[in-house]
Amino acid sequence: MTIERSFPLTPPSPPQAGERESIFPVSRHWSLVTCGVAALVAACAQMPPDKPDELAKAEPAVVPIPVSKEQPAPAPPAETPAQTPPPAAAAAAPPPPPPDLWHRIRAGFRLPNMDGVLVQRQEQWYSANPDYVARMMERGSHFLYHVVEEVERRKMPTEIALLPMIESAYNPQAYSRSHASGMWQFIPSTGRNYGLRQNFWYDGRRDVLAATGAALDYLEKLHNQFGDWNLALAAYNWGEGAVSRAVARNQARGLPTDYESLAMPLETRTYVPKLQAVKNIIANPRQYGIALADIPNRPYFATVTTRRHIDVELAASLAEISLEDFRFLNPAHNKPVIKADGSETIVLPIEKIAVFQNNLETHSRPLVTWQAYTMKRSDQPGKIASKHGMTLAELKGANGIPGNKKIVAGQTLLVPLRGDADPHLPDLPAPKLATSRSKPKRAKCYQVSNSGAKKQVPCATAPKKKAAATTKSPAKSQRPSSSSGVSTRALTGG
Numbered sequence: 001m002t003i004e005r006s007f008p009l010t011p012p013s014p015p016q017a018g019e020r021e022s023i024f025p026v027s028r029h030w031s032l033v034t035c036g037v038a039a040l041v042a043a044c045a046q047m048p049p050d051k052p053d054e055l056a057k058a059e060p061a062v063v064p065i066p067v068s069k070e071q072p073a074p075a076p077p078a079e080t081p082a083q084t085p086p087p088a089a090a091a092a093a094p095p096p097p098p099p100d101l102w103h104r105i106r107a108g109f110r111l112p113n114m115d116g117v118l119v120q121r122q123e124q125w126y127s128a129n130p131d132y133v134a135r136m137m138e139r140g141s142h143f144l145y146h147v148v149e150e151v152e153r154r155k156m157p158t159e160i161a162l163l164p165m166i167e168s169a170y171n172p173q174a175y176s177r178s179h180a181s182g183m184w185q186f187i188p189s190t191g192r193n194y195g196l197r198q199n200f201w202y203d204g205r206r207d208v209l210a211a212t213g214a215a216l217d218y219l220e221k222l223h224n225q226f227g228d229w230n231l232a233l234a235a236y237n238w239g240e241g242a243v244s245r246a247v248a249r250n251q252a253r254g255l256p257t258d259y260e261s262l263a264m265p266l267e268t269r270t271y272v273p274k275l276q277a278v279k280n281i282i283a284n285p286r287q288y289g290i291a292l293a294d295i296p297n298r299p300y301f302a303t304v305t306t307r308r309h310i311d312v313e314l315a316a317s318l319a320e321i322s323l324e325d326f327r328f329l330n331p332a333h334n335k336p337v338i339k340a341d342g343s344e345t346i347v348l349p350i351e352k353i354a355v356f357q358n359n360l361e362t363h364s365r366p367l368v369t370w371q372a373y374t375m376k377r378s379d380q381p382g383k384i385a386s387k388h389g390m391t392l393a394e395l396k397g398a399n400g401i402p403g404n405k406k407i408v409a410g411q412t413l414l415v416p417l418r419g420d421a422d423p424h425l426p427d428l429p430a431p432k433l434a435t436s437r438s439k440p441k442r443a444k445c446y447q448v449s450n451s452g453a454k455k456q457v458p459c460a461t462a463p464k465k466k467a468a469a470t471t472k473s474p475a476k477s478q479r480p481s482s483s484s485g486v487s488t489r490a491l492t493g494g
Contacts, residue, residue: 101144101295106283108151108158111229114276116450122270122277127288132169133281134293140170141295142329143183143208150212157229159279160219163236166274172208173331179433182206182331184215188433194218200412200428201339207332208347209303230259230272238268242443245460263445263457301329302350304357305343309425310367312336318359319352336398336414337370339425370398371423373415381407388415 098104126133147161167185168174180187182205188198194214196204204210222232222240226247235243246262255261259272285292312333316326329347330338338344348356375384385395396403399413407413417423445459 098297101148101297102282102292104297105144105148105158105161108148109279109283110157111159111279113279114230114273116273117452118270118273118448118450119276119280121452122274123280123288126277126281127290130290133290136165136169137292137295140165141293142300143170143172143212144295145297145299146208146301147212150216154216154220156216156220159275160216162275162278162282163215163219163233165278166271172206172211173328182211183208184211186211186214188430190218198430200430201335201337201425202332202341202344203334203430204332206334207345208329209345210332228259233272233275234259234262234264234268237271238264241462242460245462246445249460260448260450263447263459265443265459266446266448266454269446269448299350301347302353303345303347304353305345306338306340307343308367309340309423310338311369312338314363314367314369315346315356318363319348319356320359321349321352334400335370337368337423337425341427366417366420368423368425369417370414371417371421372425372428373413375407375409375411375413377409379409384413384415388418390416 098107143164144161147164148158151158151161164170164183168183170183172183174183174185175181176185178187181191181203184205186194186196186205188205191198191205191211191214194217196207196210196214198204204214219232219236222235223229225240226232226235226243231243231247242264243262246264247257249263250257250261281288281290282292312326312330313323313336315338316323319326326348329349333344338346346356373384375381381395382392385392388395390398393403395401395413395415396405396407401407412428443459445457446454447457448454
């Protein structure tokens with residue numbers, strides 16, 4: 001290696017533009033230049049050090065010289081990639097996040113794949129109904145980013161983020177005949193067990209944020225209980241008690257206890273194949289003739305909190321979105337008024353947060369135009385509606401009462417607020433569920449093979465409780481017992 005060293009004995013004149021700094025004029029004959037350089041180097045080496053005047057007459061020279069052993073090696077440049085290796089502890093830069101959420105979901109698939117006729121039937125159904133799939137995906141596009149974030153934070157397979165497609169087609173307003181509600185289809189009791197508030201004004205089962213947290217808590221608990229995601233999913237659909245009894249039954253008979261070996265209702269037996277079919281479609285939509293619209297890998301919504309009661313219609317207006325879109329994002333607030341118990345969360349498109357806050361600050365009129373009214377025995381619904389400037393149909397519509405259902409005494413309704421009076425918005429429990437007069441049907445269980453062949457078998461039942469022993473008096477020792485000790489309650493397998 002060579003370096004350049006200069007000997008500026010006299011200040012050199014700066015080179016002109018376009019000129020090259022050199023100790024000799026440029027010559028056409030490079031051999032003369034080489035000889036001149038060699039002669040000058042030799043002369044400098046023999047020049048005595050005690051003649052500075054002669055040295056001063058010489059022009060400054062910049063010549064390449066080899067690094068010898070007697071001369072210390074110059075310090076290497078401060079920063080050169082070849083000579084400054086990166087620290088061993090420095091971690092590699094993380095890869096950039098995928099721009100599309102579908103790529104992110106596919107990368108997190110970890111559940112073992114399932115194959116068979118049951119999966120193929122579901123694939124064929126989705127392929128034959130592309131409009132249904134498109135609506136489901138469009139609804140899911142509002143919430144999928146949040147669900148994927150929560151699933152990944154818990155280190156769960158991203159297939160779990162697709163489960164609302166099976167439960168409700170990603171509809172947060174869904175309601176089933178068995179009173180399951182919301183995107184994750186919680187029944188009232190399970191919702192309460194996992195902290196979802198339910199009252200007259202608010203139903204946490206329909207709250208996208210609260211219900212997602214509760215559903216993932218429940219699924220984590222089921223996975224820890226059964227040690228298998230397919231059994232955890234079956235328990236989410238059928239009930240953990242029912243799956244536990246089916247597992248115990250197969251264990252007692254020396255049979256396998258995996259999902260496909262258990263006897264269960266057909267709905268539960270096709271539950272995981274449905275999820276597998278959706279997974280397959282998302283993994284390769286072209287194969288099934290499905291076009292998936294791109295979903296950006298970024299949040300769609302954000303939340304604001306309010307400590308004041310506010311009309312739903314006014315909140316939508318302040319956010320400058322339609323009432324339909326507002327209710328879709330906030331289905332937990334199922335009355336015309338959002339009752340703020342301390343603070344309530346409102347979900348809005350992320351670009352509308354600042355709009356809502358600015359409009360709320362400049363709004364000078366009352367925020368609430370409704371109040372609660374409890375029907376008396378002497379009240380007639382038509383007259384109550386007319387008294388508040390409404391038709392009976394409008395009164396029922398504002399309170400979510402079907403047109404053919406009667407309004408009865410003791411029922412709480414929302415009616416328009418008169419004047420500037422403070423609204424009467426008391427704490428009220430959730431309405432009682434309508435009970436069916438028909439007896440619940442016994443669950444039918446089937447043993448279904450991957451080929452689709454099914455055989456009905458008895459469902460595993462809970463062990464019968466032994467009758468409590470009673471102390472018989474000597475005088476009545478021969479009297480037969482009137483109780484058989486056998487419960488006559490219908491077992492539904494739940």
